[in-house]
Amino acid sequence: MTRADLRIDIVRLLARLDRLAEVGAIEGGGNARLALSDQDRDGRDLVIGWMRDLGLAVTVDAIGNVFGRRRGRHDSAPLMTGSHIDTVRTGGRYDGNYGVLAGLEVVEVLNQAAIETERPIIIAFFTNEEGARFHPDMMGSLVYVGGLPLDEALAAKGIDGKTVGDELRRIGYAGPEPVGRPDLHRFVELHIEQGPVLDREGVTIGAVDSLQGISWTEFTLKGTPNHAGTTPMRLRHDAGYVAASLTTFVRRLANEFGGNQVGTVGSIKLFPDLINVIPNKAVVAVDLRNTDEAKLKEAEGRVAAFIGETAKAEGCTVEWRRLARFEPVIFDAGMVATIERTAKDLGFSVRRMTSGAGHDAQMMQRVAPTAMIFVPSVGGISHNVREFTKPEDLEAGANVLLQVMLELAG
Amino acid sequence: MTRADLRIDIVRLLARLDRLAEVGAIEGGGNARLALSDQDRDGRDLVIGWMRDLGLAVTVDAIGNVFGRRRGRHDSAPLMTGSHIDTVRTGGRYDGNYGVLAGLEVVEVLNQAAIETERPIIIAFFTNEEGARFHPDMMGSLVYVGGLPLDEALAAKGIDGKTVGDELRRIGYAGPEPVGRPDLHRFVELHIEQGPVLDREGVTIGAVDSLQGISWTEFTLKGTPNHAGTTPMRLRHDAGYVAASLTTFVRRLANEFGGNQVGTVGSIKLFPDLINVIPNKAVVAVDLRNTDEAKLKEAEGRVAAFIGETAKAEGCTVEWRRLARFEPVIFDAGMVATIERTAKDLGFSVRRMTSGAGHDAQMMQRVAPTAMIFVPSVGGISHNVREFTKPEDLEAGANVLLQVMLELAG
Numbered sequence: 001m002t003r004a005d006l007r008i009d010i011v012r013l014l015a016r017l018d019r020l021a022e023v024g025a026i027e028g029g030g031n032a033r034l035a036l037s038d039q040d041r042d043g044r045d046l047v048i049g050w051m052r053d054l055g056l057a058v059t060v061d062a063i064g065n066v067f068g069r070r071r072g073r074h075d076s077a078p079l080m081t082g083s084h085i086d087t088v089r090t091g092g093r094y095d096g097n098y099g100v101l102a103g104l105e106v107v108e109v110l111n112q113a114a115i116e117t118e119r120p121i122i123i124a125f126f127t128n129e130e131g132a133r134f135h136p137d138m139m140g141s142l143v144y145v146g147g148l149p150l151d152e153a154l155a156a157k158g159i160d161g162k163t164v165g166d167e168l169r170r171i172g173y174a175g176p177e178p179v180g181r182p183d184l185h186r187f188v189e190l191h192i193e194q195g196p197v198l199d200r201e202g203v204t205i206g207a208v209d210s211l212q213g214i215s216w217t218e219f220t221l222k223g224t225p226n227h228a229g230t231t232p233m234r235l236r237h238d239a240g241y242v243a244a245s246l247t248t249f250v251r252r253l254a255n256e257f258g259g260n261q262v263g264t265v266g267s268i269k270l271f272p273d274l275i276n277v278i279p280n281k282a283v284v285a286v287d288l289r290n291t292d293e294a295k296l297k298e299a300e301g302r303v304a305a306f307i308g309e310t311a312k313a314e315g316c317t318v319e320w321r322r323l324a325r326f327e328p329v330i331f332d333a334g335m336v337a338t339i340e341r342t343a344k345d346l347g348f349s350v351r352r353m354t355s356g357a358g359h360d361a362q363m364m365q366r367v368a369p370t371a372m373i374f375v376p377s378v379g380g381i382s383h384n385v386r387e388f389t390k391p392e393d394l395e396a397g398a399n400v401l402l403q404v405m406l407e408l409a410g
Numbered sequence: 411m412t413r414a415d416l417r418i419d420i421v422r423l424l425a426r427l428d429r430l431a432e433v434g435a436i437e438g439g440g441n442a443r444l445a446l447s448d449q450d451r452d453g454r455d456l457v458i459g460w461m462r463d464l465g466l467a468v469t470v471d472a473i474g475n476v477f478g479r480r481r482g483r484h485d486s487a488p489l490m491t492g493s494h495i496d497t498v499r500t501g502g503r504y505d506g507n508y509g510v511l512a513g514l515e516v517v518e519v520l521n522q523a524a525i526e527t528e529r530p531i532i533i534a535f536f537t538n539e540e541g542a543r544f545h546p547d548m549m550g551s552l553v554y555v556g557g558l559p560l561d562e563a564l565a566a567k568g569i570d571g572k573t574v575g576d577e578l579r580r581i582g583y584a585g586p587e588p589v590g591r592p593d594l595h596r597f598v599e600l601h602i603e604q605g606p607v608l609d610r611e612g613v614t615i616g617a618v619d620s621l622q623g624i625s626w627t628e629f630t631l632k633g634t635p636n637h638a639g640t641t642p643m644r645l646r647h648d649a650g651y652v653a654a655s656l657t658t659f660v661r662r663l664a665n666e667f668g669g670n671q672v673g674t675v676g677s678i679k680l681f682p683d684l685i686n687v688i689p690n691k692a693v694v695a696v697d698l699r700n701t702d703e704a705k706l707k708e709a710e711g712r713v714a715a716f717i718g719e720t721a722k723a724e725g726c727t728v729e730w731r732r733l734a735r736f737e738p739v740i741f742d743a744g745m746v747a748t749i750e751r752t753a754k755d756l757g758f759s760v761r762r763m764t765s766g767a768g769h770d771a772q773m774m775q776r777v778a779p780t781a782m783i784f785v786p787s788v789g790g791i792s793h794n795v796r797e798f799t800k801p802e803d804l805e806a807g808a809n810v811l812l813q814v815m816l817e818l819a820g
Contacts, residue, residue, distance in 0.1 A: 090635065090682045132684055195640025212639060216685055225500065227792040228674035228697045229622060230605025230766035233664050235790065240675055244657030251651055254643045264638035265650055266685045272500045273677045274542055275626055275695040275733065277793045285685040287638045323685065356640035380645065382637040383687045 003406050004345075007112055008105045010395040016101045017394075020046060020085065021093035030385030031093055035086040035128035035139075036064070036158075036167035043085050044173060047100060047125065054107050056123065060175025062150055063143040064127035064168050067177075068105055072120040072409065077185040079117075079409045080368075081106070081401065082124030083360060084140070088132040092387020094194045094377075094394075099190040100125045102398040106405055118410030119185055126360045127173075133158045135216075136324040141363035144353050150179050184368035186408050190401045191362040191372060192389050196380025197353060204396050205343040205350040206374030209336045211362045212260060212289040212354060213296045213328035219246065219307055223316040225272065225280030237315040240270045241278035242307070250286055253299060260291045260354065269380060270339065281395050291328045329362040335371035340401045343373075348396050357382075373400050413816050414755075416523055418515045420805040426511045427804075430456060430495065431503035440795030441503055445496040445538035445549075446474070451581035453495045457510060457535065464517050466533065470585025472560055473553040474537040474578050482530040482819065487595040489527075489819045490778075491516070491794055491811065492534030493770060494550070498542040501628075502797020504804075509600040510535045512808040521783075528820030529595055535589040536770045537583075542711055543568045545626075546734040552775035553589050562590050596745060596818050597774035600783045600811045602799050604767050606790025612804050615753040615760040616784030619746045621772045622670060622699040622764060623706045623738035629656065629717055633726040635682065635690030647725040650680045650689035652717070659716045660696055663709060670701045670764065671709060695817065701738045701764050742779035749783055752813045758806050767792075783810050 023046060024032045024039030033039040040138040051058050054337060056068030069078065083099030103123035110117070126144065131137020134156045154165030193199070193233045198206055223237035247265040254263035264287040271281035286303055290296040304320075311318045336352065343350035355372060364370045375397035378388045411520045433456060434442045434449030443449040458476060461468050466478030477490065493509030513533035520527070536554065541547020544566045563670040564575030578584040603609070608616050633647035664673035674697040681691035696713055702708040714730075721728045745764065753760035765782060774780045785807035788798045 041422060072481055086680070086683055088686075090687070108528075131686070137686070143451055193640065194637045196642070196645060214639070225794045226790060227514065227604045227767055228622065228676055229672065229699050229768065230603065230792065231672070232606070233661070233672060235496075235606060238661075238674075240678065241657060241661055244654040244675070244678070246649060247654030248658055251643070251648075262641070262643060264648075264686070264688055265654070266638055266680070266687050266689055267683045268654070268678055268680055269683070270676070270678055272498070272793075273679070274498055275628075275676045275697050276541070276547070276674070276795075277498060277676050278674055279676055280794070287685050289639050306685070351489070357637055358639065380636060381634070382640065383682075383684070384635045384690070410775065 006109055006402060008109055008395065008398040008402055010391055012108065012314035013101060013105045013394065013398055014391060016050065016094060016104065017097060020097050020101065026385060028385030029093065031087045031091045032089050033087045034089060034133040035130065036164065036171055040086050041171035047085060050104055051123065054104060054111060056107065059177045061142065061179050062175060063140050063153055063179055064173040064175060065140045065144055066125050068123045070121040072117050074118055074247055076119050077183045078120035078122045079185050079405060080122040080124055080187045081189065081405060083189050083191060084129030085125050086128055086130050087128050088383045090384060092382060092384055093381055094192045094387055094389050095194065098192055098394065102190050102401050105398055106402045108393065109361060109402060114356045121409055129360055131324065134164050138358055138360055138363055141360035144182065144364045146180055147363060147366065161252060177374065187364035187368045187370040188335065188404055189359055189372045190358060190397050191374060192377045192382065193374040194357045194377050194382035198374060198376035199378055201382060203351045205341040205347040205394055205400055206353045206371035207336050207343065207350055208355050208374055209331050209352045210291055210354045211329040211359065212291050212356050213293055214324060214326045214358050215288040215296055215300050216285065216323035218283060218285045218321055218323050220319045221282045221311055221316050223280050223314065226278045228276040228278055231278060236278055238278045238363060239282040239316050241318050242311050242314050243268050243282035243284040245310050246307050248283055250303065255294060257299060261295060263288050289356060293327050306401060326358065326362060329365050331365055331371040332369035335369050338407060339371055339373055339400065339404055343400050346399055373397055416519055416812060418519055418805065418808040420801055423511060423515045423804065423808060426460065426514065426802060427503060427507060430507050430511065438795030438797060439503065441497045441501045444497050444499060444543040445540065446577035446581055446734055450496050456777040457495060460514055461533065464514060464521060466517065469587045470583055471587035471589050472564055472585060473550050473589055474583040474585060475550045475554055476535050478533045480531040482527050486529050486530055487507055487593045488530035488532045488746050489595050489815060490532040490534055490597045491599065491601055491815060493601060494539030495535050496538055496540050498540050498793045500794055502792060504602045504797055504799050505604060505792055508602055508804065512600050512811050515808055516812045519812060531815065531819055535656040539770055541734065544574050548768055548770055548773055551770035554592065555773045555776045556590055557773060557776065592777060594778035597771060597778045597780040597815055598745065598783065598811065599769055601769060601806050602792065603784040603787045604792035605787065607763060608784060608786035609788055609790060613761045614758040614803055615810055616763045617746050617750040617753065617760055618765050618782035618784055619741050619762045620701055620764045621739040621769065622701050622766050623703055624734060624736045624768050625698040625706055625710050626695065626733040628680060628693060628695045628731050628733050630729045631692045631721055631726050633690050633724065636688045638686040638688055641688060646688055648688045649692040649726050652721050652724050652726050652793045653692035653694040655720050656694055656717050660713065663712055667705060667709060671705060672766065673698050688748060699766060703737050736772060737767065739775050741775055745779050745781035748817060749781055749810065749814055753810050756809055756813065781805055
């Protein structure tokens with residue numbers, strides 16, 4: 001049996017996915033393991049237990065990233081794979097978890113075949129990829145590659161007012177390893193697509209060659225909280241109306257730009273949020289994404305101009321803060337070619353594609369040649385308990401990962 | 411000194427307003443005494459103490475309405491005045507409280523002058539006028555006049571999931587008096603305008619001859635919670651977008667109708683309310699008001715048609731429930747004339763006007779000739795800690811109430 005004949009064990013991989021999904025389980029089969037919550041801690045403990053069972057040397061760094069290292073024949077720059085195990089509040093069981101646990105499955109296959117790779121292999125999971133509790137998202141990988149000072153990340157306050165630093169200490173994951181620019185050979189991340197492209201086209205493997213730029217902005221609008229019955233329409237300063245206008249504008253803008261442009265308002269909060277009081281305050285979050293940095297900048301400018309004009313006309317004030325901003329990322333051409341060729345060799349349909357979601361891989365591209373492997377999400381549904389990828393697709397993706405890693409680790 | 415020379419004591423009235431405003435005080439000088447909360451209970455206890463100090467016989471009915479009765483020469487149908495002492499979450503200190511405490515001030519003037527009126531006088535405050543915790547608003551007066559069965563009102567669930575019945579018992583205000591159609595001679599309610607008309611025109615007294623019809627509807631929109639980055643615009647089923655479109659439509663509709671039509675969206679809740687998840691659910695509340703019932707019905711129909719079309723185009727479902735619906739009210743012509751004449755006799759500027767807000771008086775008109783006295787709200791601001799009426803206007807309104815009550819009680 002040659003290396004090329006090795007295959008992952010899908011039953012074993014599904015069993016680990018099922019077991020991890022029991023931690024922070026929510027109705028409908030999904031997960032709520034917000035970063036650095038008790039549930040996240042329990043998930044971390046579970047995965048680290050598996051890492052140790054597989055003989056990996058586990059280290060935790062100062063931002064809580066976890067690394068399980070398998071020795072290579074030489075102590076050269078390691079090949080790393082990994083993803084994240086935190087989830088949004090209404091998360092599915094595949095997002096992130098699949099990439100981490102498929103990495104463990106690769107290790108188990110190598111262990112059983114008693115294969116020693118030339119380079120060390122690291123299976124990683126990064127802190128707070130989702131950004132559902134703390135901003136910015138992809139925090140752990142960003143700090144890891146030196147893109148965000150550690151002390152800034154530790155001081156970040158969550159939606160519940162607690163800081164990353166305090167919560168890391170509370171759950172016991174403020175590790176001793178320093179963060180900073182690591183010396184890596186390559187990074188490859190296996191992930192569900194979280195979009196409808198592969199599923200709709202019936203393609204099994206995505207060789208991800210780029211990633212959309214992301215712009216998250218929070219606008220705070222302030223008006224006057226008058227009585228809904230007695231205040232004539234022309235005398236209103238309605239912060240909620242401005243927030244709603246912005247929401248419909250973002251839709252019009254995305255449709256007008258077309259192409260890869262998407263725009264979403266996922267969060268609106270009105271104050272005092274009472275049926276008969278004109279809102280005096282609204283907090284609204286805008287998510288803009290494009291693979292073209294110039295277009296993304298233009299969209300940001302159009303949103304800023306619209307909110308300025310609309311608020312002024314309504315007699316409201318605007319404050320804004322950038323919650324996250326990442327330029328589009330182009331992945332390593334050689335890595336993408338390797339993934340594409342490997343998928344074909346294994347007999348899977350494959351296409352090159354862009355990622356619409358942010359991933360830890362976009363940070364890793366700053367320090368090492370990087371690319372991603374996608375498998376289909378049924379209906380394109382993600383961040384939802386109905387998130388689903390067929391077992392045969394999970395198996396295909398993990399086998400591509402296995403063979404890519406065998407090639408890259410030597 | 412004749413009856414016509416009697417005047418209220420503004421210092422005493424202001425002192426009671428100040429003291430009541432200390433209960434459930436919030437930053438900026440306002441009040442939060444949501445109906446049947448601990449703060450509401452403390453406010454009730456305080457006002458009932460004053461009623462007893464003034465020699466009133468206090469009774470509490472099964473929906474928690476409180477009545478302080480002053481004997482008349484005859485045991486004939488009483489003259490009632492009153493309002494409410496519950497507030498919205500960000501309430502001012504005058505809304506409701508002013509009418510109740512001015513009633514107590516009238517009693518104190520009569521007591522000091524040793525005046526015995528022909529008819530008994532009742533100073534009342536009604537449960538849950540605001541509707542900020544329990545729907546419908548004006549609940550206590552509605553039950554009192556027989557417009558809502560007691561058991562339905564007691565079963566109403568608040569924003570915190572607790573019922574009116576449980577909360578009445580908890581705070582000790584589930585009284586022994588039965589509710590039902592009372593035998594009243596007249597009802598008069600003194601209130602701040604809560605709108606900008608008197609203040610802008612420099613008029614001291616409003617003789618309120620009608621009240622806008624009110625329509626409150628809550629729409630629940632359901633879509634699909636996809637990932638904000640990976641879901642192409644054309645494949646979205648965004649419940650938040652539909653809610654925002656409705657909000658801007660309500661504004662356009664009110665502007666198009668003009669006249670007395672107002673329309674407000676004061677409450678929008680998105681789920682899961684995360685920046686990077688397309689909302690799969692939105693709950694949005696629409697407040698429509700008009701003095702013309704036909705116009706109000708037309709506005710309701712237009713809103714229903716719009717939300718139906720917009721949700722369908724977005725692939726979302728709509729459910730709706732009516733939270734409150736009151737037809738416009740025409741107050742008693744003789745009462746309005748009495749208020750107008752009394753204000754003129756006292757040397758105050760006066761105008762007839764419509765109330766844009768709902769008041770307990772609109773319920774009382776069903777069982778007794780009723781009208782309202784308004785005083786100016788500076789800037790038209792209400793339901794806000796900045797709510798303010800000048801002491802001289804508070805004094806003027808209370809003196810009009812005193813003289814109107816003297817005339818009506820005989």
